[in-house]
Amino acid sequence: MNKRIFLSPPHMGGAELDCIRQAFASNYVAPAGPQLQAFEQAFADATGIPHCLAVSSGTAAMHLALRHLGVGPGDIVLASTLTFMGSVSPAHFLGAELVFVDCVPESWNMDPARLEEAVKTCLRQGRKPAAVIPTDIYGQCADYDAIEAICQEYGVPMVTDAAESLGALYKGRSAGRAGRAAVFSFNGNKIITTSGGGMLASEDEELIAHCRKLSQQAREDAPYYEHEEIGYNYRMSNIVAAIGLGQLQVLPERVRRKREICNIYQEALGETPGVRLMPEAAYGTHSRWLTVGLFDPVTFGATPEEIRLALEAENIESRPVWKPMHLQPVFRRMGYGCVGGDVAAGLFEQGLCLPSGTSMDDRDLQRVIAIVRRASRN
Ligand SMILES: *Cc1c(COP(=O)(O)O)cnc(C)c1O
DSSP states (O other): OOOOBOSSOOOOOSSHHHHHHHHHHTTOOSSSSHHHHHHHHHHHHHHOOSEEEEESOHHHHHHHHHHHTTOOTTOEEEEESSSOHHHHHHHHHTTOEEEEEOBOTTTSSBOHHHHHHHHHHHHHTTOOOSEEEOBOGGGOOOOHHHHHHHHHHHTOOBEEEOTTTTTOEETTEETTOSSSEEEEEOOTTSSSOSSSOEEEEESOHHHHHHHHHHTBTTBOSSSSOOBSSOOOBOBOOHHHHHHHHHHHHTHHHHHHHHHHHHHHHHHHHTTSTTEEEOOOOTTEEOOOSSEEEEEOHHHHSSOHHHHHHHHHHTTBOOEEOOOOGGGOHHHHHTTOOEEOOHHHHHHHHHEEEEOOOTTOOHHHHHHHHHHHHHHOOO
16 A cells, blocks of 8 residues: 555654754743744744734634634624634634625635625624634635725624635735734644644734733733633643744745645646636735645546545545535534525535645655546546
């Protein structure tokens, strides 16, 4: 059996172990410590977002941001339907209801026109949305300016889910530099990983200061344990931050290789009838965290599931596109609506995320491509 090719496995750069050793040597085997501070600072430098809070996951970062914005029972939160559960479950943790918004085919990200429709519908019901969460899907920024303009017009705060888009650009600025705050993830399959972790980043110093407090059980500034509100235990540990410090050094190289992998897929499959790769919007630079293809079963001659099984038979991991949130049984049971939804549903039906690991060599990649091609009956 060939060595397994994973979808997007961790890829260490080499400096991570040294950073961990330094953390050990200083005995900061604790949540706080110099590596943690340095990681937050290096992340701020890399993204240009001045205030950063490292936490235990991207989901935790979203929870803190929504909590700071006052999201609570009876509120409505608007969110991209084409996303991962961790983007929207925090709204539910806080007792809010969700209304989902479809995406546009040009970028696969939140449709600003649908968003405005959703906001207006809520307003007609006398319920101003408490937050809007656009997700930057698969490494491509949402149309920040268009979405932010709507949020500003109606006075609704925006929290950007940039969990998948670190390293991408929107009109020359870093992914996540939009809205009141942005959420990043360092889960094992993301473009850089700390084995697990997240970052909340914002221009707003007070927002980060409050979320920092909330992430540490909301302990007040007193020598004893004093609490004015309830918090969480969400801080990133200093050891984990040390991995992040090493990983940040190789982020530009990871983006370069991710884009190169996508180009190789494009050259090999782009002209094949019935195959289209996820488009890159004119306003930005896609990080190509994952290369995703759309396969028309009739024209191409195989369904995405048949291709997935053909790859799996050769010990290669691929994955369907995110199942839209408005189709998730748990949210259907709650009766959550979606403004539009057919675009996202179509992407789920025809999409397949192809192996995009930066440690994969060109021979591995050619193997993957050959199997995809052979899966076609045409
Ligand atoms: C990975 C991811 C998250 C959650 O991050 P975790 O660190 O796994 O909690 C949130 N949103 C999106 C779109 C993601 O892909």
